Amino acid sequence: MGVFWSRGYHATALPDLLRATKLSRGSLYAAFGDKHSLFLRALDRYIADALTRMDVELASRREPVDGLRAFLAGYVDRTSGAKGRRGCLLVATAMELAGQDADVERRIASFFEAMKARVADALSRAKAAGKLADGVEPASAAGILVCFVEGLRVVGKTAPTRSKSQATADALLDRFIR
Amino acid sequence: MGVFWSRGYHATALPDLLRATKLSRGSLYAAFGDKHSLFLRALDRYIADALTRMDVELASRREPVDGLRAFLAGYVDRTSGAKGRRGCLLVATAMELAGQDADVERRIASFFEAMKARVADALSRAKAAGKLADGVEPASAAGILVCFVEGLRVVGKTAPTRSKSQATADALLDRFIR
DNA sequence: GGAATTAAAGACCATTTGGTCTATATATCG
DNA sequence: CGATATATAGACCAAATGGTCTTTAATTCC
Numbered sequence: 001m002g003v004f005w006s007r008g009y010h011a012t013a014l015p016d017l018l019r020a021t022k023l024s025r026g027s028l029y030a031a032f033g034d035k036h037s038l039f040l041r042a043l044d045r046y047i048a049d050a051l052t053r054m055d056v057e058l059a060s061r062r063e064p065v066d067g068l069r070a071f072l073a074g075y076v077d078r079t080s081g082a083k084g085r086r087g088c089l090l091v092a093t094a095m096e097l098a099g100q101d102a103d104v105e106r107r108i109a110s111f112f113e114a115m116k117a118r119v120a121d122a123l124s125r126a127k128a129a130g131k132l133a134d135g136v137e138p139a140s141a142a143g144i145l146v147c148f149v150e151g152l153r154v155v156g157k158t159a160p161t162r163s164k165s166q167a168t169a170d171a172l173l174d175r176f177i178r
Numbered sequence: 179m180g181v182f183w184s185r186g187y188h189a190t191a192l193p194d195l196l197r198a199t200k201l202s203r204g205s206l207y208a209a210f211g212d213k214h215s216l217f218l219r220a221l222d223r224y225i226a227d228a229l230t231r232m233d234v235e236l237a238s239r240r241e242p243v244d245g246l247r248a249f250l251a252g253y254v255d256r257t258s259g260a261k262g263r264r265g266c267l268l269v270a271t272a273m274e275l276a277g278q279d280a281d282v283e284r285r286i287a288s289f290f291e292a293m294k295a296r297v298a299d300a301l302s303r304a305k306a307a308g309k310l311a312d313g314v315e316p317a318s319a320a321g322i323l324v325c326f327v328e329g330l331r332v333v334g335k336t337a338p339t340r341s342k343s344q345a346t347a348d349a350l351l352d353r354f355i356r
Numbered sequence: 357g358g359a360a361t362t363a364a365a366g367a368c369c370a371t372t373t374g375g376t377c378t379a380t381a382t383a384t385c386g
Numbered sequence: 387c388g389a390t391a392t393a394t395a396g397a398c399c400a401a402a403t404g405g406t407c408t409t410t411a412a413t414t415c416c
Contacts, residue, residue, distance in 0.1 A: 008274055010188035014404060024364045026407080035404065085277050091332050092273040096186055098335040099263050109336035135352070143346035144326065151329030154269050157276040158287035168321035174313070175353040192374060202394050204377080213374065 001042035005089040008096055009039055040103055046089045047111050054118050064126040065177055068145075071119070072169040075149040079156030080165055088153040116142045126177070133178045141176055148172060179220035183267040186274055187217055218281055224267045225289050232296050242304040243355055246323075249297070250347040253327040257334030258343055266331040294320045304355070311356050319354055326350060 003020040004012050014025070017038065021028060032038040057074060058067040077083065090111060097104040120142035126132050132141075152165060181198040182190050192203070195216065199206060210216040235252060236245040255261065268289060275282040301316035310316075330343060 006277075008188070010186070011274070013402075015402095025366080025405080027363060029405070030363090087273055087277060094332055094335045095265055095270040095273050096189075099184075099265060105336060112333055112336060137349065140346055140349035143342070144350045147327075147329030147333055147346065148322065148325050149329065150332040151325030151327065154272055154328040154332065155290055155325055157272045158283060158290060164321070168318055168325065171315065171318035172322045191372075193372095203375080203396080205393060207375070208393090 001045055001089070004039055004042045005046070005092075006086060008092050010096065036103075040107075043089065043093060043104065043107055047107060050090070050111070051114055051118075054115065058118050058122045060121075060125065064122045064129065065131050067122050068119070068126070068173060071122075072145075072149070072173060073166070075152050076162065076165045076169050079152045080162035081159060084153075084156030085159050087157055091150055091153045112146060116146045119145050123176075131177055133176055136176050145172075179223055179267070182217055182220050183224070183270075184264060186270050188274065214281075218285075221267065221271060221282065221285055225285060228268070228289070229292060229296075232293065236296050236300045238299075238303065242300045242307065243309050245300050246297070246304070246351060249300075250323075250327070250351060251344070253330050254340060254343045254347050257330045258340035259337060262331075262334030263337050265335055269328055269331045290324060294324045297323050301354075309355055311354055314354050323350075 003016050007016065012035075014035070017035070018025060018028060023031065028038070032041065053074065054071065057070040058064070078088075090108065093104055094108045098108050099105070120138045123132065123136075123138035123141050127136070127138055132138075148169075152169070156165070181194050185194065192213070195213070196203060196206060201209065206216070210219065231252065232249065235248040236242070256266075268286065271282055272286045276286050277283070298316045298320035301310065301314075301319050304310050305314070305316055310319075326347075330347075334343070
């Protein structure tokens with residue numbers, strides 16, 4: 001997964017994969033079939049990791065606003081400095097392959113939906129608790145947050161400072177909460 | 179430019195370039211040097227186009243809030259349906275090359291800065307005209323908007339409906355204006 | 357210990373990559 | 387027209403691509 005993450009699909013050559021997996025050519029093909037299948041596996045793992053992370057951050061036992069803070073803080077962390085420059089396998093894949101690879105596109109689309117659903121759920125709970133500012137609708141606010149964090153990943157490729165990203169994220173959340 | 183835009187740098191092969199430019203191999207190399215230089219030219223043109231478009235949309239003679247509306251509407255348009263699935267040369271390049279190509283990284287970084295400056299300027303004018311909601315700071319709001327529209331481009335790769343994107347953008351701007 | 361299974365190493369393959377170069381055709385200009 | 391500059395088509399190149407296959411080494415099992 002790491003090597004696709006760092007370099008993207010096309011730029012990752014077989015030798016890179018062999019070095020990363022410490023497998024021989026034969027074993028790799030026996031285990032995964034081909035490069036494309038291996039990539040899909042890596043992408044699935046990346047998506048699963050991201051979703052379980054969100055499930056922890058936005059867990060329903062927790063204060064929803066705290067959960068959203070943690071969720072945003074996580075993105076700020078991953079889009080700052082060296083981590084930010086490494087980028088995001090999901091966003092890179094969306095831009096590189098989503099238009100031409102149906103397998104990939106399905107996964108990307110369903111990930112965004114799943115993410116939005118989780119954020120919307122947290123926002124709904126916040127609203128029920130009276131923590132949302134007037135006129136904030138969970139569904140559209142979730143759409144905003146999803147776009148925002150994915151945009152953070154893009155802008156983070158050119159490494160803005162962590163403090164600026166954090167301030168931006170704080171400013172956005174401030175528009176939503178009471 | 180078009181072919182890099184649709185396919186990305188690595189996935190664009192010489193034959194694609196020849197077909198697109200209607201040049202022979204020899205002429206292309208005589209005119210542009212190599213693939214990388216040609217790509218840089220395409221990227222520069224894409225950036226210049228985007229910047230002048232923003233200069234029109236956010237022109238200072240215009241009502242700043244209307245300008246911001248037009249700016250967002252443009253992004254909604256370009257991230258919906260077929261246009262959305264085509265993606266964005268800038269974002270795709272940021273994810274594919276920014277980490278490994280200094281020439282590219284400089285261009286991407288300076289584009290984001292220029293974009294943010296233009297949006298911040300429009301927000302400042304709006305604030306001076308008393309059109310901004312309480313507590314909205316032009317600088318950080320500009321950071322939010324930049325991330326948001328770039329996120330739109332990412333999410334737009336899996337073609338959400340235009341009306342949903344428009345509603346999301348409206349909801350965001352509503353949080354800023356009075 | 358010796359037979360059988362598994363995995364590693366890397367030779368090998370056709371195709372494609374970015375890039376160069378020569379021969380031919382097409383204009384241009386006097 | 388005839389000489390010269392220009393651009394075309396495409397042969398050609400070395401290197402790298404994804405993928406297969408054989409040979410050798412290591413492990414497992416009885």
